[in-house]
Amino acid sequence: MPAAAAGLEAGEPISEQEALRRLRQSDDPSQQYYGAWWLGRMRSQHPEAVPLLQSALRQRRPRDPGAGVEENAVARNAARALGKLAPAAHAAVPDLLDTLEDPDDGLREAAARALGELRAEAAIAPLCHRLAGGPAVAGAQRPDSPRLAEPCEALLEALGDIGRADPQVLAVVEPFISHERPLIRSAAARTLLQLSGDSRWGALLVELLDHPQLQVRRAALMDLGAAGWRPGFEAIAGTLAENSLKLMALRGLVERGRGEPGDGALLACMDALL
């Protein structure tokens, strides 16, 4: 074992050089997994980071649940890290678009999120293509698992993050407003709100803040925050959920929202939740 690795226990802080070294070797996928995560988390600006993550993204194979940290897990983390490394990671958009066609839906999900974070307009058409079947096809539950045919939440949210409000995009997203799963409805409403600013989607998210399931209320909080919909601030403050999440949502309203109410009311609302 190389000396540099021998002295380090799992979970100990590592240097950028060490993270790059771990990603570069190929004997131990769990080390690559950690190296990829580290580069994204620390937003590494090292010139080798993006090329190494690109090759990690290519190193994938059909899913093998028995394989410990499998190669696809490394590729997933590589995709997630690339999403955090703009602008250098724009060079990796073609690789991420390619990953969007992978048979592993977990990888497609990670690639979609990364493309959204990179605001890659080239991804709009392939994302729409994946969703084009609507709730009954792309959003259908698989016969063999509780997962949906497509990672709809990630695909929808990526379209919102990229932010181009073409009528064709809106037409693809809108049917998901009536998906049977509230988390998918929330993601669709968030995207439509981001793209159109139409308050009826904000009202729909506010309705979901009253949902009996905590998981749904949490998602609606995050989605209102992502869209920065300021008229929802009082409903956010009154939601039955952790104050930490309400504060994150309100931060989104302050930083991403426009118009009324102004910063003063939003900040006072946050102060009361500390």
Added chain:
Amino acid sequence: MSAVPPATVAARIEAVQRADSALGLLRATQELAACTAPAAAPTLVEVLGFNNPGAAVAAVDGLISLGAAAVEALLQLDPDNYGARAWAVRALAGIGDVRGLELLLDALGSDVAASVRRAAAKGLGQLELGGLPGAEQQGVRQRCLEALLAATGDGEWVVRYAVAVGLESLVAGLPAEALERQQARDALGGLSQGGDDTPPVVQRRAALALSRLECP
């Protein structure tokens, strides 16, 4: 506020102790909290350790409305029950009784949970110092200030946000020339200018605090 008869308080305490479901505990705690009776404090503190967030929120609200009467019970909390301690910090921060000082300082400086550090930072800015002799007020304020200044480097944005809130309220009542006020303004100035890692919401809150302190 009309006082709830002791027999009713006793019955509601028993209802909390007998509750056998999460929802039952939540309802019983809400009823007990609504009594605003000092005799309810030890039971409300007990609820903080039951790992039922809904009931704990109701208990914290009840303890805060009891104010100083709840402090002794809060300080007697089992220090090893981490979950209960986090809720107690929130209650003490809300009450503002100076007997909570040590717990709040400790929480801001070393608690692992950002939600606890954030509550402590706000609480350190709003301790009620009016009942203390002048020299002691000064000493307590100084310790609060030092802890808040140190926490301007906290890794979590929400804690830095709460530090801005705490700094503002800590020095708002001091004369313009007070040294503490100047130190707080310097720290707020730093937060308002941000850095790579200080998000706009923290910068805006610090700028708001600064503008209020500059034009009293």
